Structures are given as C-alpha cells and as structure tokens.
Amino acid sequence: MDVLHVLARLFGTVVKDRKLEIPEQFGKGYVTRYIFNEQIRMMIMNYELKENMVIDNPEVNAPRNMILFKFQHIFDETEKQPAVLITTTSMNMGPVIPIHTHTSTINIEVDSNYLSALFDQSEKSPVLQSLLENTQPLFFEQVIYPSLQEIVNEIVKTGVKDPFKMFFLRIKAEELVCRLLMELEKREEKHLYALNSRDIQTLYRIKEEMLEHLDTPPVINELAVAANMSPTKLKSLFKQIFGNSIFSYYQECRMKKAAFLLKEGSLSVSDVGYQLGFTNLSHFSRVFQEHIGMKPKQYSRS
Structure with missing residues (x-):
C-alpha cells in the first residue's frame, strides 16, 4: 500500500483517478500521485488540516536509490521564496511521515541510476557527480526562479486530459529535474560534506x-x-x-x-x-x- 492509500484509509475515504480529496471534517485540499514508471514518480500535496498527524511510512524498506526534488511554497501567496530541496534517499527514509497542517509541495522522485545514465560521465561537476552517485547523505536548496515556476504552474494547472495527461506530466517533471540539475552543475564546491539531520x-x-x-x-x-x-x-x-x-x-x-x-x-x-x-x-x-x-x-x- 502506498502513501496515498494510507492517507485515504486514515481519512475514511478513497482515491479516485489518482487523487485524494481531504474530507471536510479533517480539513480541505487534495493529494495526488503519479507513478510514471519505475524510474520517476510525482506527488502533489496542497491541503490544510485541522491538526498535525503522523503515519507509518509504507515505503521505509524500499530501495534507497531515489533522489527527491521537493518543491516548497509554490502555491503560497506570501512573501516566502519558492524553493526546491534536493536530497539523496538516505536523508528521507524514516519509519514515520509527519503530516503537517498546512502543506503545499510537489515531490518528484527519480532513480539516480536512470539520471546518471543520461549524462556524459566525464563532464559532470563534483556536485552533480556526488548527487547522482547517491552513496552519501546530501542536501541542497535551490531557489525557484520564474521560468521554473512557469513549469510548476503547467503541472498544477494542466488542462491536458487522458490519454495524454500522464505523458505530459512526466515530460514536465523531467524538464523540472533537468533544469534543477543544470543549476546544481554551476555550483563550485570541490568537496562535499556528508550531512546529517x-x-x-x-x-x-x-x-x-x-x-x-x-x-x-x-x-x-x-x-x-x-x-x-x-x-x-x-x-x-x-x-x-x-x-x-x-x-x-x-x-x-x-x-x-x-x-x-x-x-x-x-x-x-x-x-x-x-x-x-x-x-x-x-x-x-x-x-x-x-x-x-x-x-x-x-x-x-x-
């Protein structure tokens, strides 16, 4: 059972067309998840709950070869700067998942081996090399500039219907990941510290x-x-x-x-x-x- 269905059971509701609508007695908003293939998946969370919750992580024992791109403050009409957190799986696979009262994020997970195969090994910067190797706990934050926000908006507000919707969303998710890796590649660090929480x-x-x-x-x-x-x-x-x-x-x-x-x-x-x-x-x-x-x-x- 994946996270979406664990949440649905917790709220006493069901997932329809990959989307979970938060019942009114618990709050408002929605969670939707797209598993495009074994290499890439995406979850969109935009909700407000009446109280914080904690659930068991159903994927705690899953293979730890994914890289997480977590987009934050992308729905907020505030002065908070939209940003994306980029982490190796070993930073994220805890036994429980905190469910906060106000969440507005997009999570994109991509297999590091799949990403690494797309690059010329000799051309990668030390930062990009270390991230794609995915052998140590790493954590980066990258500010979301306007052109990235436009892609995010295309994902959230897409009017594309089946049978093209999954294809469209996967392409947009990969475009976001590509552009973020291009930004990370510009970073100049030669040595990266393994991080802890x-x-x-x-x-x-x-x-x-x-x-x-x-x-x-x-x-x-x-x-x-x-x-x-x-x-x-x-x-x-x-x-x-x-x-x-x-x-x-x-x-x-x-x-x-x-x-x-x-x-x-x-x-x-x-x-x-x-x-x-x-x-x-x-x-x-x-x-x-x-x-x-x-x-x-x-x-x-x-």
Whole structure:
C-alpha cells in the first residue's frame, strides 16, 4: 500500500483517478500521485488540516536509490521564496511521515541510476557527480526562479486530459529535474560534506535567525558560536546547502524583502531602506538595482 492509500484509509475515504480529496471534517485540499514508471514518480500535496498527524511510512524498506526534488511554497501567496530541496534517499527514509497542517509541495522522485545514465560521465561537476552517485547523505536548496515556476504552474494547472495527461506530466517533471540539475552543475564546491539531520536543522535555524533580522548584517563568528561550529565549517556547510555565501545569501534575501515591501505600496523607498538597515539611501538604491535589475523608485512604480 502506498502513501496515498494510507492517507485515504486514515481519512475514511478513497482515491479516485489518482487523487485524494481531504474530507471536510479533517480539513480541505487534495493529494495526488503519479507513478510514471519505475524510474520517476510525482506527488502533489496542497491541503490544510485541522491538526498535525503522523503515519507509518509504507515505503521505509524500499530501495534507497531515489533522489527527491521537493518543491516548497509554490502555491503560497506570501512573501516566502519558492524553493526546491534536493536530497539523496538516505536523508528521507524514516519509519514515520509527519503530516503537517498546512502543506503545499510537489515531490518528484527519480532513480539516480536512470539520471546518471543520461549524462556524459566525464563532464559532470563534483556536485552533480556526488548527487547522482547517491552513496552519501546530501542536501541542497535551490531557489525557484520564474521560468521554473512557469513549469510548476503547467503541472498544477494542466488542462491536458487522458490519454495524454500522464505523458505530459512526466515530460514536465523531467524538464523540472533537468533544469534543477543544470543549476546544481554551476555550483563550485570541490568537496562535499556528508550531512546529517542535526547539521541541516542547525543551518536552517541559523538561516531563519538571519532572515528575521534583515536590518543587521550577519557576523560570521557570532553565527558560528550559535551553531556550535567553527566559522570555516559553518561557511562551508552553508554554501554547500544554499549555493551561496552567508553574506551574499543575506543580501539577496534582503533585496527580495525590499522588493516585496515596495510592491505592497504602503512604504516609501526611504522607509524601506531604513527598515532594512541602510543609512545611505544611495547605497540602498545601488544594491537594489544590482539584485533586482532596476532602481527602487522605478520598481515601486512598475
């Protein structure tokens, strides 16, 4: 029995046309799953439940040769940045699955041997090579840029009907995976650390604390103390997971927050600059243009 049917039994309902509608007494939304073949499968989850749940993982003993691409915040109409988590199977196969009250994700799982066979072995970067070998616990986060979001929207809002729907969705899923691997291939790390859940939780805690204080530039030594890591290890793990240095990541998120505030329209350019810790508005304008592509005042009017 797969996860979808375990959920259906838990909610006292049935799966129809690969889709589980959440009964009203438990919440709202849906879960749908597509098993295209032995090499690739996809699950779309967009629901709100009245309480958190935990279920036994029916696939805990399945072969661990899959790579997971987990798309997050793709349905949210909030300031949260859509992102995809890319992990080797050994990071994900726990005995239980937490079912959170608010979930909006797309999970695509692909066989690492299938993916590896599609590439010229001599041309792969160290990051791509390590991921496709799938022999150690790895974890990456990649921001979803607009062209990737367009593909996601095609999957979620597809009007394609049978007999072409499965074919269409598989092609789109593989296109997403291809584009994400192209982004990972650009990463420059020569050596990758095998990760554990504690390191990942620590790095995410540090990242969230940093994002909660976008008006204050991060101080590496202070973050390292908070993480109980050496500054060198902290910087290396942060860049390995998020694909950017701590300060560059901070500055990028700072400018995305500025863009969000400017689009809301309730604050002036100077108010936004001061709120995000800039004392020199010319400097704010220059940094904003470097990241967003236009000056703040021009952006607020666009």
